[in-house]
Amino acid sequence: MYIELKDISKSIRKTEVLSNINLRLESGKVYGLKGKNGCGKTMLMRVICGLIKPTNGTVDYNGVVLWRDIDVPKSIGALIENPSFIPGYTGYENLELLSSIKGKTSEEEICDVMIKVGLEPYDKRKYRKYSLGMKQKLGIACAVMGEPEVIVLDEPINAIDEAGVELVRELLEELKKKDKLIIIACHDADEMNVLADEVIQMEKGHII
Amino acid sequence: MRKLVKYDLRNGWHNTYYKIGIFVLVIVVINIIGVNSIKMVIDNNKINADILDYICFVLGGPRYIPEGMFSMYVIPVLWLLIQVGISYTIGYYAMNDLHAYGQQVLLRSSSRAKWWISKIVWNVTMVSLLYVIIFIVTIVSAQIAGCKWDWELTTDIARDVCNIDMIAGKSQEILIVLMVMPLLTSITLSLIQMVLALILSPMIGFIVVQSIVILSTIYAKKWLISNYAMLSHNKITCASDIKYTDGIVINVILCLAAFVIGLCYFQRCDILPKNEEV
Incomplete structure (x- = not known):
């Protein structure tokens, strides 16, 4: 499994947010996007997820070209910016509803992924009562649920305590061993070096 | 596809149930006013009322204003409340969903077309x-x-309560204009609103649709489609040229246009966070 980005550029309201990006990402690795706020990390993640259409260039998923052959990648999980769920549902109910859209993930798998990120599956609290850290953990659980081929996590350890960060590390390691292609963006340079196999430095929409 | 629709019905309900509650209250209040107004006519004229009289009070629409007689216009508050209620209850869900939980749903559905069709189904159902x-x-x-x-x-x-001076249509025609056309027209307007919300913004969609509705109460013109939802503006009750048969054709064409335009746009559009600043 690979993702190949060729000459990707993106302009929004006449401002170029991504410029001439060329990347080849392969499964079984964790790629870290590094750079200051506004350097284009999140935009690049959105392009990879098919949420925004590049002005120029192609995104190739194993020979299948996004926007030409498909409009959404076939097997992708993402946490981009703040997680957003149905406030009146519990964490489990939210994941169950999402899992029902694409071939039902079993109850055990949902519970398993929640435990792996440090959430209690049968916690009766509604999502609106969750702390920031719990919301973030649920966002990660949602992204990895069903073990998609590509996992995109934007600032996954934001608001998560040290114990939670350790769980995220273990989870990413496990997914990497299962040959998943993982892309993360992280502000914390030390954490990025621990989590990522390859760090991609970005600045003003370019890869440097 | 069925799973997506099921998701939208569940999530849409969570997003709109309190608005539906308010809508029910509004309809109850309008009916209380209707029952009292009709009772006065019944008492004065020693007659009986039929179910259709009550439906006509709620959905019949405002008085037809002949051209150049704008001074006759009275703002149809109750009828407008229903139209605003429908528009407000339904108009915001699709875009709110797209900028939140709906992105996860889109990634899992693996198809933008399915996502859009599901929203159309939700809209019509609501x-x-x-x-x-x-x-x-x-x-x-x-x-x-x-x-x-x-x-x-x-x-x-x-005549006394529903702003209708003459009834020149058959019973079946009256039933169609009073019970089918309001539904069909509201579906069309809500689809137009959803497309405008997608392309421009939910607020602009709401304003454009309400402008069509308000102008329709003043001018009985064929291109102001809310006229087809009003028995009081129809050719069978006044001197306008509003025919329900035209209304059916125009509504179907507009529904299809809204569906296709929305689909084409959504398949190519960028999904950015709300208030994205670059």
Whole structure:
């Protein structure tokens, strides 16, 4: 499994947010996007997820070209910016509803992924009562649920305590061993070096 | 596809149930006013009212204003409340979903077309539900008021309460204009609103649709489609050239256009966070 980005550029309201990006990402690795706020990390993640259409260039998923052959990648999980769920549902109910859209993930798998990120599956609290850290953990659980081929996590350890960060590390390691292609963006340079196999430095929409 | 629709019905309900609650209250209040208004006519003229008289009070629409007679115009507050209620209840869900949980759903559905079709199905279902609420509340109110279980309009009530001076149509035509056309027109307007919300913004979609609705209460023109939802502006009750047969054709064309334009746009559009600044 690979993702190949060729000459990707993106302009929004006449401002170029991504410029001439060329990347080849392969499964079984964790790629870290590094750079200051506004350097284009999140935009690049959105392009990879098919949420925004590049002005120029192609995104190739194993020979299948996004926007030409498909409009959404076939097997992708993402946490981009703040997680957003149905406030009146519990964490489990939210994941169950999402899992029902694409071939039902079993109850055990949902519970398993929640435990792996440090959430209690049968916690009766509604999502609106969750702390920031719990919301973030649920966002990660949602992204990895069903073990998609590509996992995109934007600032996954934001608001998560040290114990939670350790769980995220273990989870990413496990997914990497299962040959998943993982892309993360992280502000914390030390954490990025621990989590990522390859760090991609970005600045003003370019890869440097 | 079925799973996506099921998701939208569940999530849409969570997003709109309190608005539907407010809508039910509004319909109950309108019916209380209707029952009292019709009772006065019944008492004065020693006549009986039919169910259709009550439905006409709620959905019949404002008085037809002949050209150049704008001074006759009275703002139809109750009728407008229903239209605003439908628009407000339904108009924001699709875009709110797209900028939140809906992105996860989109990634899992693996198809933008399916996502859009599911939102269209949700929209049509919700408008239909709101009309079911209108009909149920009105029929129950009419029964409590002791009406006859007949589907005819009473001339005195139509004239004194429903702004209708003459009835020149067959019963079936009146039923279509009073019960089918409001639903069909509301579906069309809500689809237009959803497309405008997608391309421009939910607020602009709401404003454009309400402008069409308000202008329709003043001008009985064919291109102001809310006219097709009003029995009081129809050719069978006034001197306008508003025909329900035209209305059916125009509504179907506009529904299809809204569906196709929305689909084409959504398949190519960028999904950015709300208030994205670059």
